[in-house]
Amino acid sequence: MTTNASSAPVRMGVAGLGRLGKRHAMNLAYRVPGAVLAAACSPLDEERAWARETLPAPRLYADYEAMLDDRELDAVWLVTPSSLHAEQIVAALRSGKHVFCEKPLSLDVAECERVLALSREYPHLQATIGFMRRFDPSYRDAYEQAAAGAIGRPFMIRSQTTDKNDPDGFFVRFAPTSGGIFLDCTVHDIDVARWFFGNARATRVYATGTIALHEGLRACGDVDNGVAVVEFEGGRLAVFYASRTMAHGCDTQSEVIGTAGALAIGHNPRANRVEIYDAGGVRNACTPTFFDRFEEAFLREAQAFVEAIAVRQAGRADTQDAGATLADALEATRIGHAMREALASGVPVTL
Ligand code: NAI
Structure with missing residues (x-):
């Protein structure tokens, strides 16, 4: 500042x-x-x-x-x-x-x-x-390291947005106007991938999904767990996972893989720095919601x-x-929309 x-x-x-x-x-x-x-x-x-x-x-x-x-x-x-x-x-x-x-x-x-x-x-x-996520200190640090060449040429991103299961079904009620799991959740991971890939253009999108718990989503064509693969120009790839059914909390994490190393961001979604050591092993509490994270x-x-x-x-x-920018947000919607189309049709979408 x-x-x-x-x-x-x-x-x-x-x-x-x-x-x-x-x-x-x-x-x-x-x-x-x-x-x-x-x-x-x-x-x-x-x-x-x-x-x-x-x-x-x-x-x-x-x-x-x-x-x-x-x-x-x-x-x-x-x-x-x-x-x-x-x-x-x-x-x-x-x-x-x-x-x-x-x-x-x-x-x-x-x-x-x-x-x-x-x-x-x-x-x-x-x-x-x-x-x-562009302002999260860990994502920002990883971005700066990647930009400085710490992992060679980044060519692969694995990124997920997963929420704690809500048995009350808030998001089932919200689903019809949300745009679906990819446009609502994965849109963040798409933006991360474009950011790390220097605004590379997406060329093809594959997507699939399943309903693990919330049958109410079927009526609006949504899923509670979705997977998508996006090909970007220059041989870059991204693999995305979105879920509404995690038992442990809001678990957002990403991995950027380059020709000389990898950066993992947030792999343990810890709520704080306390670990519990007991007969069950060693564990920590998880961030409950996106806002805590x-x-x-x-x-x-x-x-x-x-x-x-x-x-x-x-x-x-x-x-x-x-x-x-608005241009970044347009691209995120364009790619998220293609995921939704690929999920509905079962056919990859070329952009
Ligand atoms: P919400 O439904 O709790 O809040 C919406 C608010 O808009 C309410 O205060 C409502 O009274 C107000 N509102 C409705 N019509 C209005 C109008 N014409 N003029 C002014 N205010 C109006 O929704 P929530 O969860 O707070 O989400 C709001 C937005 O934030 C959504 O677009 C959502 O996608 C986004 N969001 C982003 C997240 C992120 O990770 N960056 C996480 C959660 C939400």
Whole structure:
């Protein structure tokens, strides 16, 4: 962080105060130097009441358009349902505001393309999609080592996103609007692979899956365990696994294999540094949810976004790594969509 303490704070408005939005709002309000959380928006009374009680006096809006009319805001931070992202990003740019949006940009490839095309009319505005693994300290360290040549030429990535089984079936209810397991979960691993492979183009996608526990997914063509293989240009390969049925917790891990070594990221998804030694052996608790695993990454992505805006506002020339662009997010959706198609048809999809 190199935020210039003398520059004006970046005035932020957060939209969406649900499961993840509340966490982002707390970060923006209390943990991001150079940012002021000046407004919050939710259509739900109880979420605005939470904001009134918990956040440092933001202006509260029930309607997103009304928040965009707030001339005292520099940027909006979207943590709204995925189906709204594309139109809300477009509206933010049209109102002259920088925009951060949670992943995915859209579940629809053509819609992603439309947003990307429109964003080109606003090159002075920052637009970032929340692939927070790029800001996780371990992923970042591995990326820097790979970029410095520590493992030779990376040609293979194995990456997984697996969630703890939820017997209440939250995600079965969420499945019809989620885009399916690949667009909801594997989209993060896709972004990791593209990042490590220097934005190499994906050329072919294979996918399959099974329902291990949650029969309710069958009606919408989804699975609770999915596997995909993606070929990238230059002979690079990626193998992805996504699951909703892990017994032990949220187990996100990746491995980058190169011609002179490999980097393993997060292979033991440990909740903390305590090990239990007993008659059962040696073990540790696992991160229960994605937020426990990526708390630091969510904070750092917010800091990087605000820093990128501060750099633009100060007219400084230094380039900022603000995370995934709209173009990155379009490619992630394109590949995730191909996985979904390959899963449904049983036939590889050429991109
Ligand atoms: P949620 O359903 O708990 O929250 C959605 C929020 O949006 C609610 O506060 C709702 O009141 C609000 N909302 C609905 N319509 C709105 C509108 N027109 N204007 C403003 N607010 C509106 O959903 P959750 O789980 O918090 O997910 C939100 C987004 O975050 C999704 O796009 C999801 O894909 C993404 N996400 C990303 C994760 C990651 O790993 N980066 C993990 C979990 C979610």
